Amino acid sequence: MKRTEKIKIKLIGIALPILLLILWQYVVSAGFVSHHILPLPGQVLTTLVRLFTEEKLILHIAISLRRVIYGLLIGTASGFLFGLLMGLSRTAEKIFAPTFHTVRQVPLIGWIPLIVMWFGMNELPRILIVAIGAFYPTTLNTFSGVRDVPRRYKELAAVYGYKGFKLIRRVILPSAFPSIITGFTLSLGMSWVLLIAAELLIETIAGIGKLIDVGRDTFNMELVVAGILISGLLGFTMTKIVEKLVQAVQKGRVFEQEL
Amino acid sequence: MIKNSLKKLELKDKLLALIVPLLLLAAWQSAVSLELCSPLLLIPPLTLLDTLLYLADSGELTINIIASLNRVLVGFLIGGLSGFLLGLFMGLSPFLDRFAGPLIKASKQVPQFALMPLIILWFGVDELAKYVFIAIGAFYPMVFNTYQGVSTVSKRYRELARVFDYRGARFLTKVILPSAMPSIITGVRHSLGLSWMFVVGAEIFGADTGLGYMMAAARNMFQIDIVMAGLVVIGAIGFSINFILQVIEKRLLVWRFSSDQGASK
Numbered sequence: 001m002k003r004t005e006k007i008k009i010k011l012i013g014i015a016l017p018i019l020l021l022i023l024w025q026y027v028v029s030a031g032f033v034s035h036h037i038l039p040l041p042g043q044v045l046t047t048l049v050r051l052f053t054e055e056k057l058i059l060h061i062a063i064s065l066r067r068v069i070y071g072l073l074i075g076t077a078s079g080f081l082f083g084l085l086m087g088l089s090r091t092a093e094k095i096f097a098p099t100f101h102t103v104r105q106v107p108l109i110g111w112i113p114l115i116v117m118w119f120g121m122n123e124l125p126r127i128l129i130v131a132i133g134a135f136y137p138t139t140l141n142t143f144s145g146v147r148d149v150p151r152r153y154k155e156l157a158a159v160y161g162y163k164g165f166k167l168i169r170r171v172i173l174p175s176a177f178p179s180i181i182t183g184f185t186l187s188l189g190m191s192w193v194l195l196i197a198a199e200l201l202i203e204t205i206a207g208i209g210k211l212i213d214v215g216r217d218t219f220n221m222e223l224v225v226a227g228i229l230i231s232g233l234l235g236f237t238m239t240k241i242v243e244k245l246v247q248a249v250q251k252g253r254v255f256e257q258e259l
Numbered sequence: 260m261i262k263n264s265l266k267k268l269e270l271k272d273k274l275l276a277l278i279v280p281l282l283l284l285a286a287w288q289s290a291v292s293l294e295l296c297s298p299l300l301l302i303p304p305l306t307l308l309d310t311l312l313y314l315a316d317s318g319e320l321t322i323n324i325i326a327s328l329n330r331v332l333v334g335f336l337i338g339g340l341s342g343f344l345l346g347l348f349m350g351l352s353p354f355l356d357r358f359a360g361p362l363i364k365a366s367k368q369v370p371q372f373a374l375m376p377l378i379i380l381w382f383g384v385d386e387l388a389k390y391v392f393i394a395i396g397a398f399y400p401m402v403f404n405t406y407q408g409v410s411t412v413s414k415r416y417r418e419l420a421r422v423f424d425y426r427g428a429r430f431l432t433k434v435i436l437p438s439a440m441p442s443i444i445t446g447v448r449h450s451l452g453l454s455w456m457f458v459v460g461a462e463i464f465g466a467d468t469g470l471g472y473m474m475a476a477a478r479n480m481f482q483i484d485i486v487m488a489g490l491v492v493i494g495a496i497g498f499s500i501n502f503i504l505q506v507i508e509k510r511l512l513v514w515r516f517s518s519d520q521g522a523s524k
Contacts, residue, residue, distance in 0.1 A: 107456035
C-alpha cells in the first residue's frame with residue numbers, strides 16, 4: 001500500500017515534465033514555433049550525445065570545474081576562518097561585522113568590472129568571483145553556528161579544562177558543524193551560479209558558460225539548450241555528491257557518539 | 260545609571276565598528292600617496308567622492324539609476340508575483356505540490372545565468388529580455404519561501420478556522436497569509452536581492468543604460484574612477500533596499516513579537 005503510494009507520487013511528479021516535453025515537440029513539429037528558435041527535443045538529445053562523445057566537452061567541463069574548485073576552496077576556507085573568528089570573539093564581531101554586512105550589500109556580479117581591471121582577463125578574476133560568492137554563505141553560517149554553541153557545552157568543556165585549540169576542535173566545531181555544512185552547501189550553489197556568470201561576462205576561451213555563449217553567437221540553438229542542460233546536470237551532481245559526503249560524515253559522528 | 264552605561268557600551272560598539280573602515284581608508288590613501296600602485300588602477304578616496312558628485316551633477320547617475328531600478332521593479336513584480344502565487348497554491352494543494360514541485364526543484368539546478376544567452380536569442384537585446392531574466396531570478400526565492408510558509412501553517416490555526424467556518428478569501432487573508440508572512444517576507448528580501456544582482460549582470464552583458472552598463476562601459480575605456488563609483492552606488496542601493504525591507508518587516512510582524520511577549524506572561 002505504502003509502496004504504491006510512493007510510486008503514485010513519483011508518477012504525478014514526472015507527469016508535468018512529460019506533458020511539457022509533448023507540448024514542446026508538438027508546437028515545433030506542428031510549425032507554431034520555428035525549430036531555429038526552439039530546437040526539437042530530439043535535436044537537443046542528438047547534440048548532447050554528440051557533445052559527450054567529443055573530447056572538447058570534457059575539456060570545457062574540466063576547466064569550469066577547476067575554476068569552481070579553486071574558487072570554492074579559497075572562498076570557503078577564508079569564510080570559515082573569518083566566521084570562526086567573529087563567532088569566537090565578541091570584540092572581533094564588533095570590529096568586523098558592520099563592515100562585512102555593509103560590503104555584502106554590493107551585488108556580487110558588480111565586482112566583475114573592478115576585478116577584471118585589477119587582475120586582467122585571465123583565470124584569476126574568474127576564480128576570485130567564484131571565491132567571493134563562496135565566501136559569504138560560509139562566513140555567515142560558520143559565524144552563527146559558532147556563536148550559538150550552547151552554553152552548557154562550553155561550561156562542560158571548562159570543567160574538563162578544555163582550552164584554546166582543543167576547545168575549538170572538541171566542542172565548538174562539532175556543535176557548529178551542521179550550520180557550517182549548510183553554509184558550505186549554499187556556497188557551492190552560489191559559486192556555480194557565479195562561475196557561469198563570470199564565464200559569460202569575462203572573455204574566456206573555454207568553460208560551460210562559454211559553450212552556451214558560442215551557441216548564441218552562432219545561432220546554434222541546440223547547443224545553447226544542451227549547454228544549459230549540462231550546466232544544470234553538473235550543478236545537480238555536485239550538490240548530490242556533497243549531500244552524500246555530509247551524510248557519510250554525519251553517520252560517522254553518530255557512530256562515534258554511540259561508542 | 261544603567262541607561263548611561265548602556266549608552267557608553269553602544270558608543271564603544273560604534274567606535275569599534277569604525278576601526279576597519281578607517282584602517283582600509285588609511286591603507287587606500289597611503290597606497291595612492293606612496294604610489295604603490297598605478298593611478299590607473301586605484302584612485303584616491305577624495306577623487307572617488309569627486310567622481311560621484313560629478314556623475315550625480317551631470318545627471319548621468321540619475322538616468323542610470325532609474326533605468327536599473329525600473330528593470331528591477333518590473334522583473335521583480337513579474338517573477339515575485341508568479342512565485343508567490345505558485346508557492347501559495349502549492350502550499351495549499353498537496354496535489355499541485357506533487358505535480359509541479361519536482362520540476363521547479365529540478366529546474367533550480369540550472370545556474371540562472373546560463374539562461375541569459377537563450378533569453379537574448381528569444382526576446383532580443385531590449386528591455387523585455389532583461390525583465391524576463393530578472394523575473395527568473397526573483398521567482399525562485401519567492402516560490403520556495405511562500406511554499407515553506409504556507410505549507411507549515413500550524414494545524415491548530417486551520418482547525419480553528421474550520422470551527423469559525425472561515426473559507427475562501429477570508430481563510431486566506433485571516434489565517435494563511437498572516438501565519439506565512441515571516442517566510443514570505445524572507446522570500447521578498449532574497450528575491451529583491453537577487454533581482455538587484457541579476458539586473459547588474461544583465462546590464463554588464465549588454466545594455467545601453469543602467470548602472471551595470473555604466474560600469475562595463477567604463478571598464479572598456481579604463482575609467483577606474485567610474486567603475487569604483489558604480490560599485491559604491493550599487494552597494495548603497497542594495498543596502499537601502501535591504502534596510503527598507505527590514506523596516507517593513509518589523510512593522511508588519513509587530514503582532515508577532517507582541518503576541519510572543521503576551522504568551523510569556
